[in-house]
Amino acid sequence: QVQLVESGGGLVQAGGSLRLSCAASSTTLSVYNMAWFRQAPGKEREFVAVASRSSTRTYYADSVQGRFTISRDSVKNTVTLQMNSLKPEDTAVYYCAAGVPLGSGLRPDDMHYWGKGTLVTVSA
Numbered sequence: 001q002v003q004l005v006e007s008g009g010g011l012v013q014a015g016g017s018l019r020l021s022c023a024a025s026s027t028t029l030s031v032y033n034m035a036w037f038r039q040a041p042g043k044e045r046e047f048v049a050v051a052s053r054s055s056t057r058t059y060y061a062d063s064v065q066g067r068f069t070i071s072r073d074s075v076k077n078t079v080t081l082q083m084n085s086l087k088p089e090d091t092a093v094y095y096c097a098a099g100v101p102l103g104s105g106l107r108p109d110d111m112h113y114w115g116k117g118t119l120v121t122v123s124a
Helices: 027-031
Strands: 004-007 010-013 018-024 033-039 046-051 058-060 068-073 078-083 092-099 111-114 118-123
Touching: 004 092, 018 033, 018 092, 018 118, 033 068, 033 078, 046 068, 046 078, 058 068
Parallel strands: 010 118
Antiparallel strands: 004 018, 018 078, 033 046, 033 092, 046 058, 068 078, 092 111, 092 118
8 A cells, every 4th residue: 555645835925835755654665556646626637747757758847848857766655746936826735646657637536645734824
């Protein structure tokens, strides 16, 4: 069983930056692609970014392309999401997830394991 724990959420002003981290409990995480999703109040959970097992391929939602960067450290068994130029519409609970599919159109059902999420609030 893989356990994922997110950290790094908080309150930031528009235009600011935050760095989210996700720590995995199992080294078997290396067999999965790692992604970030987010869910804003009253909205469905949506794809944000994904990094391949080897970190050679990354995909982003159009809404965050150019502002967010996903990376993973296979030695530390972590995945991070660097978020720059944050906007109020980025406010959401951000979830780390592990799964097999890869691409920019990932759906929540594609993922096998989930963290409990970390809240990001961007004030105007």
